Amino acid sequence: xRKINTLCLSLVSLTGxxxxxNQYHDNDSLKGDAHEEKMMSSIEFVDxxxxxxxxxxxxxxxxEDFDPYKGMVIDPSEINFEEIGKPEGIDFETKSYLPKNFxxxxxQ
Numbered sequence: 001x002r003k004i005n006t007l008c009l010s011l012v013s014l015t016g017x018x019x020x021x022n023q024y025h026d027n028d029s030l031k032g033d034a035h036e037e038k039m040m041s042s043i044e045f046v047d048x049x050x051x052x053x054x055x056x057x058x059x060x061x062x063x064e065d066f067d068p069y070k071g072m073v074i075d076p077s078e079i080n081f082e083e084i085g086k087p088e089g090i091d092f093e094t095k096s097y098l099p100k101n102f103x104x105x106x107x108q
Contacts, residue, residue, distance in 0.1 A: 095102075
């Protein structure tokens with residue numbers, strides 16, 4: 001539900017920003033930072049803290065020991081880093097796989 005609220009808030013904010021940008025686009029009296037500040041101050045913030053009722057009990061479908069935050073913390077020591085070596089050469093002849101009279105520079 002938090003994702004839906006965040007998505008709705010983002011869409012409302014983006015729409016407001018676009019509409020305000022179009023409104024002030026032709027206004028030559030505002031230049032640079034003053035123009036941007038005027039545009040940003042005119043965006044209306046809408047707080048969407050309302051819950052969305054889906055009509056079903058979601059806890060029925062989750063395991064009893066379900067933890068949505070399990071595994072969210074990453075320990076940097078658990079990350080395996082591998083060194084990337086220099087690329088090895090191709091150990092076979094590629095011309096036998098290309099069409100006859102192949103020219104990679106043709107058309108440039």
